[in-house]
Amino acid sequence: MQSVLITGGSGLLALNWACCMRNSWEPVLALHSRKVKLEGVRSAFVDLESPATLKKQLAVIRPDLVVHTAGLTSVDLCEQQPAAAMHANAELARNVAQATGSLSIKLIHISTDHLFAGNKAFNTETDAPAPLNVYARTKLQAEQSVQQENPAALLVRTNFFGWGHRYRQSFSDWIIYSLRSGKPVTMFDNVYFTPVLADVLAMSAHYLAENDERGIINLVGDERISKYDFALRLARVFGLPSELIQRGKLSRSSLLAKRPLDMSLDNTQARKQLGRDVGSLDSFFLTLQQQESEGRRNELLTAVME
């Protein structure tokens, strides 16, 4: 069986990626500070700080593919700690790209939909980024370094959801857990995105990497939706009280970090390369529901330890 090493191993995306792939690939979660216990998934502390050390560890683990998800993902924390953000998001990405490039290991680098000014729907891969905050600037710098150090890398711009763990709630977790406990939530009706289920993202990215696709690709769902409508649609599928979902507006002036209002990405290129649609929101929600009934939610809740 081929193996895939996933950095950011205690993170939201990495855990779902490993669960999704564990029957067809051998996933290895590369850890930083937190430990993970997940059936059928190996994990190892991996030092991303120096390409030389990383190369030595990769020579031992010998993955066929590396997926780089590690980073500082809190937009507000990045704004408060720009040097730490540049280090975690851009410098570590460069190190991973350099090490995988020199060993000719295929790399999937996880980027973001957050790179644009947010005044236009459906940005394409060739639209010029215009980052509004530190997080976006560091992720853009990461893309540039990765392309320089490992031109064969696949760089995935995305926005995903899936089941989280006790230290990290996803957007869908926040809505589901709030509504299940009777708490109202306020959702922005002026912020748009094109979310994809983490498992669909993982499977699609593997397919593209196995077909030797490289460069930047938008891997997002087929539907552009506001955060408010996302919550309503999710509540409907999960049978949750939608009257607890209140309409709100993102007002840029009240935030520490400026945020784009429209983060939607055009996935035409991905659909062409995959030879199919990426997926509708209802199909993602039904899979999320099925994952819960099959035990994914419970398994991930307790998978990460300090």
Ligand SMILES: NC(=O)c1ccc[n+]([C@@H]2O[C@H](COP(=O)([O-])OP(=O)(O)OC[C@H]3O[C@@H](n4cnc5c(N)ncnc54)[C@H](OP(=O)(O)O)[C@@H]3O)[C@@H](O)[C@H]2O)c1
């Ligand atoms: N969540 C989204 O909707 C979203 C949207 C667009 C793009 N993305 C991108 O997707 C990727 C994964 O996001 P996520 O939400 O799954 O992340 P997450 O849950 O916040 O997890 C981040 C991971 O990075 C690790 N990490 C942090 N600092 C590190 C460092 N200095 N060295 C090594 N590892 C470090 C953390 O390890 P410890 O816990 O051990 O510190 C953790 O495993 C990120 O690149 C993010 O920019 C996310």
